[in-house]
Amino acid sequence: MNNIHFPVYILLLLLATAVIIPLVGKDSFPKIKRMMMTVLPVTWVISLVTLMKVYREGSFIYNFGNWSEKIGVQFVIDEFSALMGLFILTMAFFIILYSLKDIEHEIESDQFSGYYTLVFILLFSMLGITFTNDLFNMYVFMEILSLTSCSIISIKRKKDNYMASFRYLVLNTIGSLSVLLGIALLYMVTGHLNITEAARNIAEIWRIYPSNILVAVGFMLTGMGIKAAVFPLHIWLPDAHSSAPTPSSALLSGVVVKVYIFTVIKILFKLMGINIVKSLGVPAYITYFAAVGMIMGSVFAIGQKDIKRMLAYSSVAQIGYIFLGLGLATKQGLSAALFHVISHALMKSALFLSAGAIIYKKGKRDIRDLDGIGYEMPITMVVFTIAAFGMIGIPGINGFMSKIYLSFAVLEAEKPVYLAIILASSFLNAIYYLPIIISAFLKEGKDRKNVMKMDDLPKRMIIPMVCIALGCIIIGFYPQLIMDLVEKAVPTFFMGN
Amino acid sequence: MEVLNSIIEHINYIGAVALFVIGLYTVLTHTNLLKKVIGINIMETSIFLFFVSIGYVHDGVSPIINLGGDRVIYVNPLPSALILTGIVVAVSITAYSLSLIMKLYEAYGTMDIDEIMELRSEATNE
Numbered sequence: 132m133n134n135i136h137f138p139v140y141i142l143l144l145l146l147a148t149a150v151i152i153p154l155v156g157k158d159s160f161p162k163i164k165r166m167m168m169t170v171l172p173v174t175w176v177i178s179l180v181t182l183m184k185v186y187r188e189g190s191f192i193y194n195f196g197n198w199s200e201k202i203g204v205q206f207v208i209d210e211f212s213a214l215m216g217l218f219i220l221t222m223a224f225f226i227i228l229y230s231l232k233d234i235e236h237e238i239e240s241d242q243f244s245g246y247y248t249l250v251f252i253l254l255f256s257m258l259g260i261t262f263t264n265d266l267f268n269m270y271v272f273m274e275i276l277s278l279t280s281c282s283i284i285s286i287k288r289k290k291d292n293y294m295a296s297f298r299y300l301v302l303n304t305i306g307s308l309s310v311l312l313g314i315a316l317l318y319m320v321t322g323h324l325n326i327t328e329a330a331r332n333i334a335e336i337w338r339i340y341p342s343n344i345l346v347a348v349g350f351m352l353t354g355m356g357i358k359a360a361v362f363p364l365h366i367w368l369p370d371a372h373s374s375a376p377t378p379s380s381a382l383l384s385g386v387v388v389k390v391y392i393f394t395v396i397k398i399l400f401k402l403m404g405i406n407i408v409k410s411l412g413v414p415a416y417i418t419y420f421a422a423v424g425m426i427m428g429s430v431f432a433i434g435q436k437d438i439k440r441m442l443a444y445s446s447v448a449q450i451g452y453i454f455l456g457l458g459l460a461t462k463q464g465l466s467a468a469l470f471h472v473i474s475h476a477l478m479k480s481a482l483f484l485s486a487g488a489i490i491y492k493k494g495k496r497d498i499r500d501l502d503g504i505g506y507e508m509p510i511t512m513v514v515f516t517i518a519a520f521g522m523i524g525i526p527g528i529n530g531f532m533s534k535i536y537l538s539f540a541v542l543e544a545e546k547p548v549y550l551a552i553i554l555a556s557s558f559l560n561a562i563y564y565l566p567i568i569i570s571a572f573l574k575e576g577k578d579r580k581n582v583m584k585m586d587d588l589p590k591r592m593i594i595p596m597v598c599i600a601l602g603c604i605i606i607g608f609y610p611q612l613i614m615d616l617v618e619k620a621v622p623t624f625f626m627g628n
Numbered sequence: 629m630e631v632l633n634s635i636i637e638h639i640n641y642i643g644a645v646a647l648f649v650i651g652l653y654t655v656l657t658h659t660n661l662l663k664k665v666i667g668i669n670i671m672e673t674s675i676f677l678f679f680v681s682i683g684y685v686h687d688g689v690s691p692i693i694n695l696g697g698d699r700v701i702y703v704n705p706l707p708s709a710l711i712l713t714g715i716v717v718a719v720s721i722t723a724y725s726l727s728l729i730m731k732l733y734e735a736y737g738t739m740d741i742d743e744i745m746e747l748r749s750e751a752t753n754e
Contacts, residue, residue, distance in 0.1 A: 202706065267710050267713070271713060271717065274717045274720075274721070278720060278721065278724060281724070282724070285728060285731070290735040290736065290748075293728055293731045293732050293735060294732065294744065296728060297661065297725065297728045297729070300721070300724065300725055300728065301655060301664055301668065301725070304668050304671075304721055304725075305652070305655060305668070305671070308668075308671050308672060308675055311675050311714070312648070312675050312678065315675065315678050315679045315682060318707070319682050324706075324710075
């Protein structure tokens, strides 16, 4: 149980599954289901073993084909990437378990094998980005990720989906190309693509070429900002996340956006190093954009009538929280950001899955039609309520804890203005989440009397939702469970200093 | 004269930046979807040119042992190798976006984004 090849096995298993699924055949969906539900737990266990190994023996590097890191591709498995790999696989397991039933409702039956092929390639590329320590390898994985994430939107044969994914694709490509230009500019001055080697060179030469490095960081951050939907660059997100099939929305909003945030963290703190980034003045600008995003995302969400579109705009605001945390450029800020990455993934996937369950059962997407739905689908609406309370920041749910950590980090960094913005954003969250909960539980339904009955949903859809909601509550009461792991991961970014 | 010399020396980089700006302008301003894709392709090409120019060494030969005889100055082969991967990625993006445009044309009967937006807003107002 001590194999250094384990991270690569995870990637290979996911890729092999993606290749085998179309070979199994279009008609045998049960076989595909069984295969996926064995592969995902196996990869989960492998990634857990990897995490344990990292905690026991420290981080390790993996050079592909034993090429030296100067010319070859290198994986770094440290406390951060092992933890985030486990996190991605956990979320993916629950969402895919939910999707097995829901997807029959969303797309046609001849597309199932294609859809799951794309999902597995998506998972493969997300784990690749998390583990890799090579800039160009990161770019290639990013392109795979952007192609697959566009395709799991456009797989639904509707006009809106084609338009949303075309816009997503164009903006994503502009983003990737800016990142590639940034990589080229860095390669010009450092001569290395390996992040560790390049960081060593940058530390020596950044005083000689400050403008070159500033331009490179600017291009890379702008590109990542488009992909991670930082406020003024978020325009693709509401269409893409709301028109996609529900499992895709949960994956895209919960996990895919977070992966780009990991790359931003890697670029800022691993490649550049905190001192250089601070003296170039980059983090301050990130916090400005984050603060505007926190407010504006919520303001846009208030006006939405479509429930999934509202959740998508709420993602813009929540991504603002994460970027505020990492823009503070302190240990507390970064740990708050990473904690919020995990807790937002839990809450937002619970919200999307329960909204998807309402659409699955009732076909209602309009917020105004949800009167009395809490009596028809109590489990779904309780899950929704828990996650929405988390978003608002009611104590006892993980969203509250991430706001507490973020507030302390802001005070620690002596920027109390942002505390006011966090509070204002929480109030705005309450404005658009509470009416749904109130109309679901307190208003009389239009068609029927409010008599309690259990949701008539398949078990496969209820179990993942309930598990994720339980996760929200458990982390809300015992935040140290996650925070301890995150606090072990954060120092990997501050080692050089 | 010095300025002119430095322009001639860095003509690759200047060309790459010019192409990048042309491509970005095409993507952002043109309403025709096909032209947007062409703009993306121009941007991609500009970055490939930029990347390959980084690896160029004056008077260098291709890095194959004994090809250059006694000369030991080689060009840097790594950027060219990377750009091969980049070209593959660019082709797949182009293919995917073209197939999306086909679907959009089937759905709306036009390739102009303004007209599509008009059709969509009419559909939501009804």
